[in-house]
Amino acid sequence: MAIKIKINKKHQELSDACCEGNIARVKALIDEGLDLREIWTADVYPLVIAQQSGSVELARLLIEHGMPLYWNSKYSYRSLDYSEYMPAEDEVRQRLLFGRFDEDSLAVSLALLDYADQVNVAKAGYSGLYSVSELENKYTSEVSDEYVRRLLEMGADVDHLNPEGESLLHLLVLGKNDKYVEQFIRLSKNINQLTPGGMTPLMRAVIGGRLKAIRVLLECGARVDYCDFYNKTSVLDDLIWYRDRNSYKNRDGAIDQVVELMRAHGAKTYAEMVRDGDIEEVS
Structure with a gap:
């Protein structure tokens, strides 16, 4: 049976004002004594509205008058079309600060x-570095440059490990x-x-067909001799398959060029590695 949430009329009014971009009405409701620290009962969280509408003024107004920088709501954040579910506070804190914009x-x-207390998060998909790597080339700008600069200045780590032991770099190479991916x-x-x-990050980039990332990884010393013994494939086999x-x-021969580049760095197919005695055949 569905749980009905009793909606505070003032919450709904403020959320509606945010949706309409009516900053004056938002200020008036705050001046009337609406406590933004309350658990929100309207179905859309005002800070999410501020971000999705691109309103810096609204976001700062809400935060500076006490609205928590997390999903302080009786509604699940799943309604915003994200399949990956996390505990409410972490979920929206990471989404608002760093996530999928x-x-x-x-x-x-x-x-x-300005309100962040840490920038390395457990869920790589909610990392600011990951989100900015997901911007298409045409959408990179001076604003995104400044965002990256700030994140790195605050200690964002491309090698940060998640609880499962996978580094952020494994996702960044797929940007x-x-x-930013090269950086x-x-x-x-x-x-x-x-x-x-x-x-490895190189194996991930190869499977994803990220040719630029492969080139940079090779230049930076990525090893080409790792194998998948279960499937009897090398990283070169994976690129040839791709x-x-x-x-x-x-x-235009773009993938052929990267295949030859990998060979120039010593990459071999699994069969060639067995033939040359680099590895032992697995029965």
């Missing part, structure tokens, strides 16, 4: 860094823009970090 909400995310790879102090399942399955992406 676009070019319109980035200015608010930048402003909210959608070249600018983050070059900042890594452990370019060959293995996940518990034996995956090329053969995505021939339309190789019309």
